[in-house]
Amino acid sequence: MGVTFAHKSDRSLPQPRAVLTLIKPITWFPPVWAYLCGVVSSGVPVTAAPVAVLLGMVLAGPVVCGMSQAANDWCDRHVDAINEPDRPIPSGAIPGRWGLWIALAMSLLALALGTVLGPWGFGATVFGVAAAWAYSAEPVRLKRSGVLGPGLVGLCYEGLPWFTGAAVLSAGAPSGPVILVALLYAAGAHGIMTLNDFKALKGDRLTGVRSLPVVLGPERAARVACVVMAVPQVVVVGLLMAWDLPFHAGVIAVMLMAQGAAMRVLMRDPKGRAPWYNGTGVMLYVGGMMVAAFALRGMGG
Template sequence: MSVTYSLRDARRLPKPRAMLTLIKPITWFPPIWAYLCGVVSSGVPLTSAPWLVLIGMVLAGPVVCGMSQAANDWCDRHVDAINEPDRPIPSGAIPGRWGLWIALAMSGLALVLGSTLGPWGFGATVFGVLAAWAYSAEPVRLKRSGVWGPGLVGLCYEGLPWFTGAAVLAAGAPAGEVVIIAALYALGAHGIMTLNDFKALEGDRQTGVNSLPVTLGPERAARVACVVMALPQLAVIGLLLAWDRPFHAAAIGLLVLAQLWAMRILLSDPKGRAPWYNGTGVTAYVTGMMIAAFAIRTIGGAG
């Protein structure tokens, strides 16, 4: 199936519901949650600057994440015509080049909003916008790599928003402990993004996207994803114990045990169980993030 555009398509307007589908509200939660983790870990009370919290949540979720989804769908329109032809662009619900225009307009909006969050917030926004296009667009298209692609997405979904939330509330560089914990959870998110690639397995094979499920096969890719998700969390537990936060470490340990149980089920049928794991194991993963944020707020933060 190919995706072509006619003059008639260019004159049509996209359907409002299709535009909302294009920016995928279901994907906004991870960066919003990570931003809030950063806010909490800063040690600065949320009530001291509620507008910064609110603007940052809107920026991390609907704007930057939504923009990245629109950019990815535009750049992946030929792949989606194979994998998911009912998506807004290949189905024609977003006609002509409207997908590209929406992504570009949201990129500009992201930079405007980011400029209201001070130099750290603006710098992080610039990085996030550039990363979104580097992931999806030629000639860079880091999505082709099963290593760099999920790594970049994990960084932008978990590490960058966490760092930004802490920096914006603290009005400066976050404490070292905050950066370390954010980086570990971003690293673990590489495994989550690898599992997300299972749904595009056939299209990726046909279009030369070398995701880990393509290059390693579903079984081996799932095992690698599980190891990558688990090891950074074990490192977080070790650090919290070293920083005299045993109760927080124990709580995260219980969540890791729940994930290990879920991983056993995932590995019994990686391709079929990947969506199920994203609703169970990933929930435990992000819960641990917030626990870790509360644990370190009085170590390196202002609280």
């Protein structure tokens, strides 16, 4: 690809700070939050299984999500050399093949911890680890697709942790309403992930990643992302009304209207305002997730 890495030093070991940067703690919040939504929606008191709750949070965030970030950075090192040359791998702060070894070691750690959460927790962990590598690594590399890539990430960031939290606390398969609402919020997260792709627009174009911002252009991609985020929430509001939960439905509807106002601001400059929207509209989105989780708890999970 004609990309060279501008190593800042001839290190043989990774810088500890660079390892923390590699696994991106800022990205741990969504899966941890979704896991807690699953815990709440199960209807089982947290005090009934505090170890499972804490372990699940660690597994969903620092371990599985952190591993996925390390795997993605390793597989994207040539793209990052264009978009973010100061990232740990292209900058040389994590030298040689250390990025790969860290991702593989964390994959094994995730599988080991998953066994502690029982068959449902372990099964979900296996799926999450496999999905992380399928997203980033050749020859599968689903991130090349602007449809499949964000869809898989949305599923693993929101739907899978929610399902896992509910299953672990219930010691069995979650109820139909819990699975349905988790899937709806996972589908809406496709739009969040599309907005996240704006920051890699230049490198994606040069390296053949067909993200929606590359394929459709920033304005159309942002419009699609807004629709994809909004429609599942409208369905959730309708379901809660049908389940005779008007208060929770009303709270989510108000949050959705606030997102609509933020979306109008986003559309004035989609590429420039995407990071701003991730700090405003997305917080309203995940807030609605917890409201829905409490609603499901009220109907017995």
